[in-house]
Amino acid sequence: MSLKKASLIIILVLLIDQITKFYIKTNFALGEEIKVFEWFSILFVENEGMAWGARIPGEYGKLILTSFRLVAIVGIGYWLWDSVRKNGSKILITAIALIFAGAFGNIIDSVFYGVIFEHSYGQVAELVPAAEGYGTLMHGKVVDMxxxxxxxxxxxxxxxxxxxxxxxxxxxxxxxxxSAITVGVFLLILFNKRAFPAEDEQGEERNKKVQATS
Structure with a gap:
């Protein structure tokens, strides 16, 4: 897969992610819920930390987390570029593109949302409020729904x-x-041999040499 096609996946995921977050943030108060089915609801919550709501304690915990995410996204971006350069499998590049897009989508929230939105406690937030946003740069909350x-x-x-x-x-x-990150990780797990065919072949060659000399 080419870098252009991988970029299209990233752009598509980012657009859907940010459009849904902007819609929720500007139409829902925090904690507001719309039940779509018995087993599915649109529920507006904000996540200050990592997955499952885990947080790094301390005054600089949020800043440390956001900084780590920025460093991680650079690493994932290099992994994607290097995999395309080495003609990696379609499964591998698709998975990395999804992981990159998902990580980047949440980074946008963490870096900018505290500045461009007001708070959502008991009200629908205004985009680019006349007063200051609910936080500062690098201290935004991730929108979940x-x-x-x-x-x-x-x-x-x-x-x-x-x-x-x-x-x-x-x-x-x-x-x-x-969701994009989860799908990307599952693709790597479920289709591991297709994602890393060259490594598997090298492993098989090493095993054959070991068996031949034993």
Missing amino acids: LYFPLWSGYLPEWIPFWGGNYFTFFEPVFNIAD
Whole structure:
């Protein structure tokens, strides 16, 4: 796959991701929910940290996290460029492009949203408010909205630790960028041999040489 086609994937994912986030941010108050089906809702939440809401504690935790994301995206971008240069498999380049797009989409939130949006607590946020935004550069919150509570109920008492507790599957709220990263990672896992055919062939050659000398 060419770098041009990989770039088209990245642009498409970024457009869908940012359009949905802008729509949610400018039409929903924080915590507002629209139930589409029993198992799917549009629920506006903001994530200050990493996946699953994890945070780096301390005054500079958010700045450290955003800085790490910026460094990581450079590494992923180089991986994509290098894979295209080496004529990597279509699966590999597609997966890296999805991971890059997803990571970049969430970086946009973290870097800029605190400046260009006002807060969403009890109100619909204004884009480019007359007053200051809810945060500063590098201190934005990631907008999430896709919620799939596929099953909710009380777990049987015989289940260790969680038995008898109310449980929801799947509880995390995520966005298009998160979905792109997840799909990219799963492509690499499920189609590992197709994603890295040259490495597999080299491994097979090494195994044959070892067997021949044993």
